Amino acid sequence: MSMSILLPTNLQQCPSPSFSPSTPLLSPSPSTAFSFVGTSRRCLRLVTCCVSSVQSSVANGSAPAAVIVERDQIRLGLPSKGRMAADSVDLLKDCQLFVKQVNPRQYVAQIPQLPNTEVWFQRPKDIVRKLLSGDLDLGIVGLDTVCEYGQENEDLIIVHEALNFGDCHLSIAIPNYGIFENINSLKELADMPQWSEERPLRVATGFTYLGPKFMEENGIKHVTFSTADGALEAAPAMGIADAILDLVSSGTTLKENNLKEIEGGVVLESQAALVASRRALTDRKGALKTVHEILERLEAHLKADGQFTVVANMRGNNAQEVAERVLSQPSLSGLQGPTISPVYCTQNGKVSIDYYAIVICVPKKALYESVKQLRAVGGSGVLVSPLTYIFDVDTPRWGQLLRNLNL
Numbered sequence: 001m002s003m004s005i006l007l008p009t010n011l012q013q014c015p016s017p018s019f020s021p022s023t024p025l026l027s028p029s030p031s032t033a034f035s036f037v038g039t040s041r042r043c044l045r046l047v048t049c050c051v052s053s054v055q056s057s058v059a060n061g062s063a064p065a066a067v068i069v070e071r072d073q074i075r076l077g078l079p080s081k082g083r084m085a086a087d088s089v090d091l092l093k094d095c096q097l098f099v100k101q102v103n104p105r106q107y108v109a110q111i112p113q114l115p116n117t118e119v120w121f122q123r124p125k126d127i128v129r130k131l132l133s134g135d136l137d138l139g140i141v142g143l144d145t146v147c148e149y150g151q152e153n154e155d156l157i158i159v160h161e162a163l164n165f166g167d168c169h170l171s172i173a174i175p176n177y178g179i180f181e182n183i184n185s186l187k188e189l190a191d192m193p194q195w196s197e198e199r200p201l202r203v204a205t206g207f208t209y210l211g212p213k214f215m216e217e218n219g220i221k222h223v224t225f226s227t228a229d230g231a232l233e234a235a236p237a238m239g240i241a242d243a244i245l246d247l248v249s250s251g252t253t254l255k256e257n258n259l260k261e262i263e264g265g266v267v268l269e270s271q272a273a274l275v276a277s278r279r280a281l282t283d284r285k286g287a288l289k290t291v292h293e294i295l296e297r298l299e300a301h302l303k304a305d306g307q308f309t310v311v312a313n314m315r316g317n318n319a320q321e322v323a324e325r326v327l328s329q330p331s332l333s334g335l336q337g338p339t340i341s342p343v344y345c346t347q348n349g350k351v352s353i354d355y356y357a358i359v360i361c362v363p364k365k366a367l368y369e370s371v372k373q374l375r376a377v378g379g380s381g382v383l384v385s386p387l388t389y390i391f392d393v394d395t396p397r398w399g400q401l402l403r404n405l406n407l
């Protein structure tokens with residue numbers, strides 16, 4: 001199915017915003033060719049959203065099942081540019097998966113460690129669309145992009161939801177001046193007497209699916225949405241919108257444009273995620289094996305990333321006694337308790353054990369506290385080194401994935 005939606009290219013030319021249950025949802029569907037028609041891609045376009053149709057679109061609304069086309073290679077989509085691009089390749093590199101891209105304008109690449117897999121560089125939103133259409137099998141994108149363009153489609157599976165980069169949140173922001181000066185929560189915003197059917201709250205956002213859905217879930221009735229490709233923070237000062245709904249990480253852009261976040265206004269927390277097509281995992285030969293290997297490497301690396309190995313020496317009569325001393329401290333139990341080994345010394349030609357070496361893994365954040373606790377129970381010569389991988393018996397997310405796939 002292909003759908004074209006005609007939207008006015010500026011607000012002056014638009015009919016006055018309305019909010020009626022019969023207004024169709026103007027939101028890109030993952031399964032439809034969604035074309036904005038306008039003179040300039042950058043200009044603001046009015047999207048009048050119907051909240052009740054959001055609901056039905058969510059309820060019914062998955063794309064037609066992707067067709068599994070025969071091919072030999074598993075396809076992994078990585079962001080072709082933007083803030084997620086370099087970090088995605090770097091993360092794979094940290095997992096000893098080296099993406100061989102001959103030059104940055106070449107959109108296909110290989111990972112020699114995964115010979116049945118090819119990488120395709122795509123814009124993040126297109127990665128989600130192509131997972132749904134069956135043109136990609138796996139992808140790395142922000143959770144915000146998955147939610148916005150995936151629209152809860154059951155064919156999308158989030159295999160790893162926290163790849164530890166691309167952190168941001170999708171949030172409503174309003175001016176910190178004028179009529180909004182004393183408004184500090186979503187409820188206060190919703191209760192402002194200014195909004196009516198004739199004059200709804202105008203929200204500028206690139207998130208034309210999540211925005212209306214969030215407003216509906218929060219019972220905000222008189223609201224319209226406009227959209228733009230970027231620099232949304234300018235919309236309130238330009239008089240185009242009352243509020244914006246956009247991604248925030250450092251908060252600098254909001255601050256520089258005299259905007260503030262409000263309590264209850266966070267739509268979602270986001271970071272990079274590994275996403276897969278359910279049909280690819282169940283129907284495409286080799287896809288499940290590939291995702292298992294990628295997941296194992298990711299989990300081993302990400303688990304290790306937050307930890308240090310700490311080695312210290314401690315005087316003691318036997319390992320048991322040393323263990324009791326170490327375990328009396330709250331931050332010294334390591335991943336599965338401390339490893340304690342005798343340190344053999346020679347004195348007057350005799351081998352003796354006066355010291356024990358203690359090895360523990362310590363969360364990076366708790367390092368200094370752990371060192372203090374080690375010293376308090378007699379630890380000396382404390383050595384700290386970064387951990388590269390922690391391979392568990394199995395990865396918890398692998399079990400979750402198999403259950404999700406009913407395997």
Ligand SMILES: Nc1ncnc2c1ncn2[C@@H]1O[C@H](COP(=O)(O)OP(=O)(O)OP(=O)(O)O)[C@@H](O)[C@H]1O
Pocket residue numbers: 081082083084123124125141142143144145166167168229230247248249250270271272
């Ligand atoms: N401060 C931030 N602003 C926007 N996105 C962020 C931020 N921090 C992390 N991200 C993540 O990066 C992704 C967007 O990256 P970027 O804007 O570079 O790519 P894009 O989707 O191609 O955007 P554009 O349409 O602006 O080109 C977001 O979907 C989000 O997951």
Ligand SMILES: O=P(O)(O)OC[C@H]1O[C@H](OP(=O)(O)OP(=O)(O)O)[C@H](O)[C@@H]1O
Pocket residue numbers: 229230231232233246247248249250251252253254
């Ligand atoms: O909280 P901050 O760290 O300031 O980041 C948030 C800003 O970054 C993104 O914009 P981007 O840089 O992609 O520019 P754009 O809006 O023109 O797309 C986002 O859309 C916000 O505007």
Ligand SMILES: [Mg+2]
Pocket residue numbers: 230
């Ligand atoms: Mg951007």
